[in-house]
Amino acid sequence: MDTQDDNLISVKVSSDRLEATLAIMPGIDRNYVTSDVVLAKAVAQAVQTGSALTKQISEALIAFGDYDLMELGAFQYVIAKGQASEDGQDGQFALETELAAIQQLSKKRAVQAEKNTKADEDDEHLDHRERSVIMVVKAGQRLGQIKHATDGTDGTDVCGNTISAKPGLQASLQFDSQSIECHDNGAVIAKIAGQLLLEGDSAHINPTLVINEYVDYSTGNIDFPGKVEVFEGIRDCFEVVSGQSITVSGLVEAADLVAARDIELHGGISGRDKGTLHAGRDIHAHYLNAAVCKVGRDLIVEKEICDCTVVVTGSVRSPSSRIMGGHVSVLGTCECGQVGSEAGAHTILSLGRADALDGLVRDTLKLIGKLSAKAAKAKAQMQELNDNPEASSLKAEMMTSLKFEASEAESKKKPLMAALEGTYKLIEEKSEPTLTVQGLLCQGSEIRAGGHKAVFTQSIQGPLTIRLDEIGEMVCVDLKSGSVTPVKNMAKLSPDESSFSRQELPAGLRKAA
DSSP: OOHHHHHTEEEEEOTTSSEEEEEEOTTOOGGGOOHHHHHHHHHHTTOOOSHHHHHHHHHHHHHHHTOOHHHHOSEEEEEEEOBOOEEOOOOEEEEOHHHHHHHHHHHHHHHHHHHTOOOOGGGTTSOTTSOOOSOEEOTTOEEEEEEOOOOEEOEEOTTSOEEOOOOOOOOOOEEOTTTEEEOTTSEEEESSOEEEEEETTEEEEESEEEESSOBSTTTOOEEESSEEEESSOBOTTOEEEESSOEEESSOBOSOEEEESSOEEEEEEEEEEEEEEEEESSOEEEEEEEEEEEEESSOEEEEEEEEEEEEEESSOEEEEEEEEEEEEEEESSEEEEEEESOTTOOOEEEEETOOHHHHHHHHHHHHHHHHHHHHHHHHHHHHHHHHHOOOOOHHHHHHHHHHHHHHHHHHHHHHHHHHHHHHHHHHHHHHOOOEEEEEEEEOTTOEEEETTEEEEESSOEESSEEEEEOTTSOEEEEETTTOOEEEGGGTEEEEEOTTSOOGGGSOHHHHHHO
């Protein structure tokens, strides 16, 4: 063995032990380079032997045969390769696309708010009120998919040793079992409706939406199945819809609030003739100003109802409040501190009234009247034909047509009569046309009840009650003395065109009324 030649040939193993490289230096006797020498060098480095190594050595020697060491320098050729390990993938939770988009928008707006910057120019054409950053979910809705961690794949180095793969970490996100269900296939489903919250390493659904700041561009409009609590206020032109109740601690500007149950305003609403409140049950507010309010049950206002249009299906229970300007319609009883103002704000109170129901009765009566007139006209024409002794095919055809016309009109009247009866009974069931004023009923105030309206020509000091007597006339009862005075003695009376006349009711209902 020529020691010099032996020193000019070697097999080097890489630091990660994934490659073994044959290296031949210039000056070596080419006859010295044989497969046996190369194999011996490989074995000396603990490279795993086998057919694969033998094949690679042969290919290396073929390549070396055409290689010019003097011109190109040292010859290098990989004669063995290992297989790298593949580490396992970490587990993760992937939100559904629409929820992920909301999450990204929330992060974007948070950055914009922190930097005090506006929305991107690309988004200027969008209505940002409609782009909520709250992840609202329904019961049974798919929230996303859990991708479980994988173990990975082990590798092998050139020496035949196993390179162990690092297993992936399981997803750290913990799901609240009371509100979220995780299926074996990784699907994540909402058990309840509400706001999906991803906080730190936990996820849960809150059935109550709590907004610590204002409802504004940072939140977008709100449409939530559960309770909504707003700790600041609601800005102009924003909407808050709740499948349950809404509570607002601060000021509601010219916004729209709709609650299936109650609305509670610790402050009030300054609607500027644009804001609206619509509650399926009660509204309780500090004050109402220039707003349209529809109340399914009772209205309680502590301070004042000013220049509002209000429809209350239940009662107004606000003994300390002032009703100044606007129009308040109450199907039940109404109690307040003051009606109107000494400055003469035109204030209208409709007692025992529900505008939608009254309008339905009024329109139904008109339609019934038209159908009755149509039927009567057809019957009159039939009588004229009967009085004519001349018989002809034309007469028979006309009689058939008139009979059909009269019959059709009468048949259309039947469901209308049934609807009229049901609607009127609903009005009579809930109607309690009674106004109690604890303080002052101001001159110029207009009270509507029993198909009449009374515009008061003088101010009257309370406590007093205005109601209908046994014959349907408005009377004023002094609650201190108990004396009863006809309202016509202190107000100008006229028919209430906005309601319907009880005299127009069919005989059966008129008798009941």
